[in-house]
Amino acid sequence: MADKIQNAYHASKNIYDDVLTQGSFFSRMYIRFFWSGTDDNEIARKVLLYVPDGFDGHLLDVPVGTAVFTEDKWRSLSNAKITCLDYSEDMLEKAKARLKDCTHISFIQGDVGQLPLADESCDIVMSMNGFHAFPDKKKAFRETNRVLKKGGSFIACFYIKGKSKRTDWLVKNILAKKGWFTPPFPNEDQLLKILNKLYSEVDYHVDGSMVYFRCVK
Ligand SMILES: C[S@@+](CC[C@H](N)C(=O)[O-])C[C@H]1O[C@@H](n2cnc3c(N)ncnc32)[C@H](O)[C@@H]1O
Secondary structure (H helix, E strand, O other): OHHHHHHHHHHOOOOHHHHHHOOOHHHHHHHHHHOOOOOHHHHHHHHHHOOOOOOOOEEEEOOOOOOOOOHHHHHHOOOOEEEEEEOOHHHHHHHHHHOOOOOOEEEEEOOHHHOOOOOOOEEEEEEEOOOOOOOOHHHHHHHHHHOEEEEEEEEEEEEOEOOOHHHHHHHHHHHHHHOOOOOOOOEHHHHHHHHHHHOOEEEEEEEOOEEEEEEEO
């Protein structure tokens, strides 16, 4: 499973940014047809609004990917300590190259299921487009919660199943087979049950087959 994920993101490292940001006609058609036009740029923008300007605590970004959506915001938070973690060396290399001049940002190759961080050491845990890729979601929910301080925010967006037959077909038959996504995927009820069990406040939104939210521990 781990190799499948490494290989999938190795193969797509040079097209990843274009597809996610809809940089070409084909990626715009792909998003329109398979994702009902749900715009990852817009979701990323909303998710990043949850991180206050001038934030100066410790933020974990897992998985950072290529930092295509987070670069500008992380760059602007020069008084914060930002830890970026990803399983894929290839994706992490791209993020490092983007943010190499930022001394407040560090990079770790690792697994969200075994975070090399102390309990309650983060003020914010950000997980953008991560949970649909993580192989062990139970561990990922447990670990992201463990490293978060009481009163800290868990902010995320990812795919949930059960909202669109066309998107569910794509995820099951193509994205999961290639290793970009990894099942099982929660539906909305299952996800809300997990979040409500782990967190006290849940500000939750659905956009097509994507959810985005901020939870307070
Ligand atoms: C769809 S990308 C999202 C990246 C970035 N946050 C974004 O929005 O562009 C999913 C990422 O999850 C990473 N990933 C998959 N399994 C992981 C794991 N167990 N631990 C950490 N990262 C993982 C992949 O390497 C990939 O970079």
